Amino acid sequence: MSNGISMERVEEIIDSYDSQFHHMIAIMQDIQAEYKYLSPAVLERIAQKLGVGVAKVYSVATFYENFSLEAKGKYIIKVCDGTACHVRKSQPIFNAIKEYLELEGKQKTSADGLFTLETVACLGACGLAPVVTVNDQVHSKMSPELAIELLETLRKEDAANA
Incomplete structure (x- = not known):
């Protein structure tokens, strides 16, 4: 658990998309919908599970304005x-x-x-x-x-x- 984020839940979301790279944006959207942001640990787990570099995941997360890398309030x-x-x-x-x-x-x-x-x-x-x-x-x-x-x-x- 990192900042209220369950890595087990994060992995469930990734697995629900069969850990497929072409579903990365949908995976990130689902995780953000649940936790309101994408933590560094989450981005690293996404990269690991999808078999891509962390830089690739960060580039997608920072390219789209809708993704937040900072924790948000209630x-x-x-x-x-x-x-x-x-x-x-x-x-x-x-x-x-x-x-x-x-x-x-x-x-x-x-x-x-x-x-x-x-x-x-x-x-x-x-x-x-x-x-x-x-x-x-x-x-x-x-x-x-x-x-x-x-x-x-x-x-x-x-x-x-x-």
Whole structure:
């Protein structure tokens, strides 16, 4: 077990594709769907099981923007920055969340590991702009204040369930 990742489960996913190289992207997608990211140990195991070099697996993982090599928080917050959301002030929402989470520079995940903040080009909910998703649940017509209230609610719910 590495960072909450079961290598047995990783091997089950790889084996479900018969350890075939041409299924590498699907394997990586399935593992990331389960663990929210691909750790170095996972990438090495994929390489080993598929009989390819680790560099090949890393090149695929870094080529596709959808793959994450960093651990993500329990709650993945995506702030839409598509045209409709941008015009309706999504950037101040992003900035308020970043400040609330005390994220520095390119840091995306809060120190407590609870939240990961990302931007996306478009969430396809332009009529509801500005839009934020938390673990793919859409929150429409957001403002910086509503976004912070949402995070505080999630933080309280998480503490109550701990």
